[in-house]
Amino acid sequence: MKKIEAIIKPFKLDEVKDGLSGLGVKGLTVTEVKGFGRQRGHKEVYRGAEYQVDFVSKIKIEVVMESGLVAEAVKIIQEKARTGQIGDGKIFIIPVEEVVRIRTGEIGKEAI
Amino acid sequence: MTSAFEELKESKEHLTSLLSEGGVPENFQEKYTEIIDQYFRRSLQESETAHALFRDKTHFAFVAVGGYGRKELCIYSDIDIQILFGPKIPSRAKQLAEEIFYPLWDLGLDLGYGIRSIKDSIVLSRDDFEVLTSVMDARFVGGHSPVYLSLVETIQKKVVSKNAIAFGRWLEDQYKIRIRTFGDASHLLEPNLKEGIGALRDYHHILWLARAFFNLRAPRDLEYMGKLSHNEYKTLRDHLELIWLVRNHLHQLSGRKNDRMVFEYQEEIAKRLGFKDQKNLLAVEQFMGRVHASMASVKSLYRSLVTSHISKWRRVKNDSDDTDTAGGLHLSQGELNINSAKGILSNPFLLIQVFEQSSRLGCRLSMEAKRLVREFLFLVDDAFRKSERVVQSFINIMTEESTFEALDQMYETGFLEAFIPEFGKIIDRVQFDAYHIFPVGRHSLETVRHLKSLSKEKDILLLDIFSDLSNLETLFLAGLFHDIGKVGKDHARKGVAITRNILKRFGYDKKRDEDILFLVGHHLFLVETATRRDLNDEKVVIQCARTIGDVERLKMLYLLTWADSKATGPGAWSEWIANLVQELFFKSLHVLEKGELATSHASQKVRKTQSEVRNLMADHIDDRDLEDFFEAMSPRYLLETSPYDIVRHHAFVRGLKERLENPQAPAFIFEAREEPGQGCWEVIFLAKDRPGLFSDITGVMALNNINILSAHIYTWRDGTAVDIFRVTSPLDPIHPDETWKRMKTDLKNAFTGKLSLDYRLSQKAAPCIFSHRKTPSRPPKVMVNNESSDFFTLIEIFADDRVGLLYMITHTLFNLKLDIRIAKIATKADQIADVFYVRDLEGQQVEDSEQIEEIRQSLVYRLEQG
Numbered sequence: 004m005k006k007i008e009a010i011i012k013p014f015k016l017d018e019v020k021d022g023l024s025g026l027g028v029k030g031l032t033v034t035e036v037k038g039f040g041r042q043r044g045h046k047e048v049y050r051g052a053e054y055q056v057d058f059v060s061k062i063k064i065e066v067v068m069e070s071g072l073v074a075e076a077v078k079i080i081q082e083k084a085r086t087g088q089i090g091d092g093k094i095f096i097i098p099v100e101e102v103v104r105i106r107t108g109e110i111g112k113e114a115i
Numbered sequence: 116m117t118s119a120f121e122e123l124k125e126s127k128e129h130l131t132s133l134l135s136e137g138g139v140p141e142n143f144q145e146k147y148t149e150i151i152d153q154y155f156r157r158s159l160q161e162s163e164t165a166h167a168l169f170r171d172k173t174h175f176a177f178v179a180v181g182g183y184g185r186k187e188l189c190i191y192s193d194i195d196i197q198i199l200f201g202p203k204i205p206s207r208a209k210q211l212a213e214e215i216f217y218p219l220w221d222l223g224l225d226l227g228y229g230i231r232s233i234k235d236s237i238v239l240s241r242d243d244f245e246v247l248t249s250v251m252d253a254r255f256v257g258g259h260s261p262v263y264l265s266l267v268e269t270i271q272k273k274v275v276s277k278n279a280i281a282f283g284r285w286l287e288d289q290y291k292i293r294i295r296t297f298g299d300a301s302h303l304l305e306p307n308l309k310e311g312i313g314a315l316r317d318y319h320h321i322l323w324l325a326r327a328f329f330n331l332r333a334p335r336d337l338e339y340m341g342k343l344s345h346n347e348y349k350t351l352r353d354h355l356e357l358i359w360l361v362r363n364h365l366h367q368l369s370g371r372k373n374d375r376m377v378f379e380y381q382e383e384i385a386k387r388l389g390f391k392d393q394k395n396l397l398a399v400e401q402f403m404g405r406v407h408a409s410m411a412s413v414k415s416l417y418r419s420l421v422t423s424h425i426s427k428w429r430r431v432k433n434d435s436d437d438t439d440t441a442g443g444l445h446l447s448q449g450e451l452n453i454n455s456a457k458g459i460l461s462n463p464f465l466l467i468q469v470f471e472q473s474s475r476l477g478c479r480l481s482m483e484a485k486r487l488v489r490e491f492l493f494l495v496d497d498a499f500r501k502s503e504r505v506v507q508s509f510i511n512i513m514t515e516e517s518t519f520e521a522l523d524q525m526y527e528t529g530f531l532e533a534f535i536p537e538f539g540k541i542i543d544r545v546q547f548d549a550y551h552i553f554p555v556g557r558h559s560l561e562t563v564r565h566l567k568s569l570s571k572e573k574d575i576l577l578l579d580i581f582s583d584l585s586n587l588e589t590l591f592l593a594g595l596f597h598d599i600g601k602v603g604k605d606h607a608r609k610g611v612a613i614t615r616n617i618l619k620r621f622g623y624d625k626k627r628d629e630d631i632l633f634l635v636g637h638h639l640f641l642v643e644t645a646t647r648r649d650l651n652d653e654k655v656v657i658q659c660a661r662t663i664g665d666v667e668r669l670k671m672l673y674l675l676t677w678a679d680s681k682a683t684g685p686g687a688w689s690e691w692i693a694n695l696v697q698e699l700f701f702k703s704l705h706v707l708e709k710g711e712l713a714t715s716h717a718s719q720k721v722r723k724t725q726s727e728v729r730n731l732m733a734d735h736i737d738d739r740d741l742e743d744f745f746e747a748m749s750p751r752y753l754l755e756t757s758p759y760d761i762v763r764h765h766a767f768v769r770g771l772k773e774r775l776e777n778p779q780a781p782a783f784i785f786e787a788r789e790e791p792g793q794g795c796w797e798v799i800f801l802a803k804d805r806p807g808l809f810s811d812i813t814g815v816m817a818l819n820n821i822n823i824l825s826a827h828i829y830t831w832r833d834g835t836a837v838d839i840f841r842v843t844s845p846l847d848p849i850h851p852d853e854t855w856k857r858m859k860t861d862l863k864n865a866f867t868g869k870l871s872l873d874y875r876l877s878q879k880a881a882p883c884i885f886s887h888r889k890t891p892s893r894p895p896k897v898m899v900n901n902e903s904s905d906f907f908t909l910i911e912i913f914a915d916d917r918v919g920l921l922y923m924i925t926h927t928l929f930n931l932k933l934d935i936r937i938a939k940i941a942t943k944a945d946q947i948a949d950v951f952y953v954r955d956l957e958g959q960q961v962e963d964s965e966q967i968e969e970i971r972q973s974l975v976y977r978l979e980q981g
Contacts, residue, residue: 013647045698047697056694088652
């Protein structure tokens, strides 16, 4: 099992979500996050006062799946989240040791 | 015969079963109270210990206190009872309690009991007003009634009458604690039905105050003593009945004493009470709307009853502080009063003037003034609503110091709804989600409150934008009306139509009218664009700027967006969303301030071009493809190109697509045509854009002795480079086509690496002793800036013209790892004035000052070197 963490542009969330649902992904977690990568924050000046924005608003999605699906899922996320402009984001793939569904106590594949 | 216990059990089960069947049992609380009373009476009769105590002449009484005393028992309410003894408590008291109370615990009832002497009660009540409140609600259940009567009398004489004022203050403090702890139930999404503001506790406060100050015995006395009118009392009872009913259902569904109306059960209770989903309104939304309306009404009654009396306790007797404020109104103890009911009949304008004064002076209406307004609302008719004088007063209220407070009272008294009937439709609309904390009407007022608070805002940016506005009235009215269309879906659009009607009735002038309507119609626009579109795409920002149209509107829209979100709930304006909206605000502001791309002239021209292209192409292309085609274009291209050329270019775009699919064909389109009578040619070049592409084309032109007079280089959003050149005629004017053919071959070879432009051009320049090289008449000028655009770094170059110059410049830019996205090349006499919009290979502006200096110096060097 793997966890995919992807940082994407906010307006791409729906497309990515639909793409992943199409792949049969059952659930995912979405968080509003801020940060910076190559796309830096910026400074604005209004009437002499400066407004420094250090972090850019992004969406983080996290989804856990069987390893076999990962390649396809990454492809979908990349396809859907891409604009070709700066700040399209990143995808991380992380091994997952175990999953437990709290309600039933199921573990492993069934719990995803 | 069944035992007292069994009878209790059966009766209770029967009563609660009525609830689960979805019934609305009348007087449930009283009936339930009656069942408990009955149990105590029967148990007393059957109790050995009680008989023994009677025989001893040890008198005692069973006294119900708290909610049980008030006959307000809900299913899981605590049942508080006291065994009251005259002078002292006998040892057998405990045994009596055990005998009678134990079975109730077995039944799972929350029974609280006390065994007290009258003296204990007095001391406890005096020390702790909480105890006093429960004793105030005391009611005789069984036993020896003189014991009970003696308690009531002593409490009144020794505690209540001596401590009334301290008690009043204590209640006031309790009220404040409740605001902090439970909030205002009349608009919370999960209101507390008992302790929230506007909930049952408000009613208890009324009762306790009335008991302390008017020696009230029963709730009905409120009416008999003239504290409330018959209608007011009746309405109060109706609202309370609803809250009790809901509370009973809530208890039953929760299976415990739960007074917080949590989401979980709202839908079920709505269903049980017979609410049905309607087209635009869920059952649960109607239901919560009713609950909120009831609580708002209880709250309002509490406030008007209590504030008038609280001011009495506080008052340092001074009757000379009554002041006339305006004809027919006067100030008294810091509250506004209407002189007489007759005054209103002869001058109905008083109905709005009292609010106008309130907004100006910052004082509230007295309870009596509010009552008069309510009673005379029938005078607010069509003629009143249209009256210029009334409208002017309303506008004044919107711009005075205490707008929000005045609107709040207009809302509370029903005047706002009467004056703007459209407002009535949204007042109690609840949205069934965790996002909106207020019903729509309250939310609209809160939005105005936030807008009004901007003048004291700590955030400098908001404050600065606010102080830049020239017309605040527009902003405030837009704030009040922005959600008025929330009677169904697509509320912003509906809101425009409704607002237009209101403003028409007001006799509003056109220009302001348009601004307000725009703000109402677009109040979600910034948030939607910021969260759903790519702010790094220049076209998105330009379209946003065009939609908004001018700087003042953008500023108002930004402030309205902020206030609307703040008034929606804590989640609606997070730093995350604020960042996005602020980015869009600044980028749109810059586009609008720069002019050119988003002036009304530009927007008009683009619309006109689009519609002409649609006409020209109607038969050749379906609508979807055409819209996709428009969508792909760069905004500058659309603005600067004629409809006929666009149609012509469309064929090229299609041609390019076909070629890109065929690996044999050269991956570009090259077309040249003579411009009649101009002595020059137009060359169109299309290809998939890549860094260095423009440089290659200019190199091939130089190689073929073609001098570029002007050029427009566009990169479309789908990555297509569309380059349009005006060039001098080929050297051989009789066979121009040969030159163009050669150029095509050169282009193909240059792109595939078969031809080195650098080498060929240096070969070409070396032996040419005839080329009239002259020293530059003026030193070249290169300027680099990031301020002109949020998306590109602009490089402006002024220099003497010569063949190959453009290749040299663009090649230098390519070597500097810059991507040319847009270029405007112009030649005047022998001078070039070129502007390049570039980005680094990451797609960002060049911000590093050292890199900027490097760009500038290397260009100057190349230009001087020649």
